[in-house]
Amino acid sequence: xxxxxxxxxxxxxxxxxxxxxxxxxxxxxxCLRTALIQLLxxxxxxxxxxxxxxxxAGVSRATFYxxxxxxxxxxxxxxxxxxxxxxxxxxxxxxxxxxxxxALHLFRKLKENDSTIRSxxxxxxxxxxxxxxxxxxxxxxPPADVKTHYWHLAFEGAVSNIVKGWVVxxxxxxxxxxxxxxxxxxxxxxxxxxxxxxxxxxxxx
Numbered sequence: 001x002x003x004x005x006x007x008x009x010x011x012x013x014x015x016x017x018x019x020x021x022x023x024x025x026x027x028x029x030x031c032l033r034t035a036l037i038q039l040l041x042x043x044x045x046x047x048x049x050x051x052x053x054x055x056x057a058g059v060s061r062a063t064f065y066x067x068x069x070x071x072x073x074x075x076x077x078x079x080x081x082x083x084x085x086x087x088x089x090x091x092x093x094x095x096x097x098x099x100x101x102x103a104l105h106l107f108r109k110l111k112e113n114d115s116t117i118r119s120x121x122x123x124x125x126x127x128x129x130x131x132x133x134x135x136x137x138x139x140x141x142p143p144a145d146v147k148t149h150y151w152h153l154a155f156e157g158a159v160s161n162i163v164k165g166w167v168v169x170x171x172x173x174x175x176x177x178x179x180x181x182x183x184x185x186x187x188x189x190x191x192x193x194x195x196x197x198x199x200x201x202x203x204x205x
Contacts, residue, residue: 029067031057033078036071040115045075075119082116085109093159093182103159103182107175110167117167155189 035057039048050071054064068074089106096102110117159182166178 025067028057028059028063029077031059032064032067032074033081036074036078037113037115040119045071045119078116079119082113085113090159090163099186100179100183104175104179106163107166107178110163111171111175114171117171151189155186158185158189 032053035053036048039053039056048071050061050064053071053074054061057064068077086106086109089102089109093099093102093106162178162181162185166173
């Protein structure tokens with residue numbers, strides 16, 4: 001005999017009593033973010049209603065509007081967090097001694113967030129800001145001679161464009177294939193630099 005049991009909400013999955021105050025808001029926001037990411041894997045953002053979202057999250061409409069002014073504001077918060085994560089992973093590639101493993105981590109993380117990334121593409125959100133590193137000067141990077149500095153910029157730009165191209169084209173290649181491309185690129189860039197100027201500039205593959 002069939003039952004009409006519904007799936008547990010995000011709040012119910014956490015198996016906690018409803019707290020109050022700041023902790024309540026934090027948990028509610030976390031549940032709403034998780035619920036929206038799940039729903040983005042099932043349908044387009046435009047087709048997701050507040051009612052559907054709060055039911056999946058296990059919170060009230062009042063709670064949603066107390067924390068977010070709109071669905072777009074919630075999506076923007078998720079995108080901002082993904083942006084921070086991706087830029088951190090991109091920077092890890094730049095400084096890693098093992099480009100393949102660092103790049104593999106990045107591409108796998110992107111794949112895990114494919115629903116959010118697809119929403120960014122469909123809404124024409126600025127992927128460049130998400131999948132690019134800030135200028136060297138903003139990151140307090142140590143000064144280098146002119147040639148090394150520009151080879152460094154070339155490597156950064158190439159990796160960012162590889163990642164953006166992969167995302168825009170639907171992530172068709174495996175993370176392993178893309179990581180290998182980045183590792184090969186790092187090896188090539190190091191071979192172009194004058195002898196004695198590769199240390200601390202471009203990671204090894």
